[in-house]
Amino acid sequence: MTDRLFNKVAVVTGASSGIGRSISEHFLNEGAKVVVFARRSELLEELEACYPARTLVVDGDVTSEEDLQRLSEATQRRFGRVDILVPNAGLARVIPLEASSRAAIAETFDVNFHGALQTVRTFLPELSHGSSVIFITTFLTQVGFPGLAAYSASKAAVKSLSQTLAAELGPRGIRVNSIAPGPIDTPIWSQVGLNEEQLKGVADQINSRLISGSFGQPEDIAETAVFLASDAARNIVGQEIVVDGGYTIG
Template identity: 65%
Template sequence: MTNSLDGKIAVVTGASSGIGLSIAERFLAEGAKVAVFARNAAALAEIAKGREDSVLVVTGDVTSQADLDRLVTETVKRFGGIDIVVPNAGIAKVVPFEQSDAAAIDHQFGVNFTGAVQTVRGFLPHIRKGGSVLFVTTFLTQVGFPGLAIYSASKAALKSFSQTLAAELAPKGIRVNSVAPGPIATPIWGGIGLPADVLQAVATQVTARLMPGAFGEPGDIAATAAFLCSDGAKNIWGQEIVVDGGYTIG
């Protein structure tokens, strides 16, 4: 590791597993202190074990404004100003179009878009000049997968939002970017709502288009996130970096 985030204070939501966990671990390895937020208190406690001076654990749900307010309050009380916000918490559910009623749409948009946006809005007064906001979108904003229209649309909205927010926050010296994971081996795949045999068939089909010949790892996204939030990326503003094993150009 390069200690590229030495002295920085970061917030990562959805930090209990998958990409969020990997980002939190990478940030800590790069020298940052991190506030980790998710619903799974036991998993968050594991992150903090043995490094309580560097980790703040806050449990809650990004769809709860009270929980987000508490995250902001506890983080600022513990660490003061903030340098990095990664509103990573997200869900993906397969919902056929004919079943995409308002409740189904609100469910995924509530976490993936509104939850992410409100997380950043809460921390905005406390992000220091030179700070960074990093949204987590998806390669599915560029390709179509049946049943994932709501999920993809929620992330497409987030991509558009991040580009506009980059222009709005630039005068404050705050950079805004996003990282778009491709097929990554995380627990989210097992929770999208497909039967095991169908999920395996989809995975086989997807893998055939990946240039490395395998799904990516959460650490691939974490490494990109660490770079984008470091001073080494000081001239990268309003960009979406796609980390997808070449899927979208195959």
């Protein structure tokens, strides 16, 4: 531990697994106080047990205004402010064009875009001067991938949101940036709606374009989040950091 985030207060949504869980763990390891938010709070009990004085677990859904307000109030009662906000909660589904109904697309946007935007809006009064907001986008805003139109479009909207809020909130002392993960080995990969054989075929295709030949790990994104949240990144504003193992270089 290097205490790069010592005594900073962070809120991470979608914190029960994958990238959100790893970001939460890294923040705690760097000395932060962390509020972890997820629909299944029991998955976070181990994290709270390891850092009881610096962890607050809140269950809820980012698509619920009431849940977000409850999260904000719980954070305010426990820690009094927010220095780092990571609206990480996300949904990924393979939806072919034929199945891209308004309802299917709306579900994806409701979590990925509206959930992220409303999380920031809810916490705006608690964000301190010098605070950092870190959105999670995707490398898929730069490349096409069959069946992921709704997901990629929702994350492209988040990328645009990040740049816009960087300009809007910057004068208030709030830095806004985003991280675009490439192929990362997380539970969400197995939940996109493909069977095991299809997943293997897609993974082989993706791996052939990666410099390392294999998917990245959640900690690759978490380390980037630690840097962006730290004072070392104080002059980085409105940027998207792509962490994709070289996929988008061709």
